[in-house]
Amino acid sequence: MDFTSLAQVRTRIDELDNQLVALIAERGKCVKAAAAFKTDDAEVRAPDRVQQVVALARRRASEHGLPEEIIESVYRAMIGAFIDYELRQHQQLTQQKSRTDAPA
Template identity: 40%
Template sequence: MKKEKVESLEQARAQIDVIDQGIIELIAARQFYVDQAVRFKRSVQDVQSPERVEAVISKIRLQAAEHGVNADIVERLYRDMIQHFIQRELKEIRP
């Protein structure tokens, strides 16, 4: 995404609103693919997959650092999001 200097608080807020919309759309897309992935999982262990969670966390921490973003904040956001998706998936595989 191209970043441009703004000339007012209103312009900054307008850009933040656009970014927020994009973040929501990306989370919705991620959820769509999580919902697809659950079809290939057969057990609670497949859903919880701690090694996959840690691999994702390691990757996003590196990406955050590359972009100059606080990796701890990004990790917390991802852990919350991942936990939500795990709970969503568990509802699908449990009778």
């Protein structure tokens, strides 16, 4: 893409950021859904899965000419935030289930 001004660059960044936020929100819905399938905090944290996702992101970054360190940093921050979110979701689901299962 050829830019002729900083304003054009910033406009394009804003457009991309809008798309990224929409995609991250969609990812968040998947994370929330995943919480229902997990039985404990260890399954939520899933360090092996984290490594798998980061490794795949690094390969994809390389294919697109982006330094792998940048995407790893972004992904680790995003995954960390989503793990915290999923832990809260999992805790809420566990509490709801225990209230539902409790004798009346």
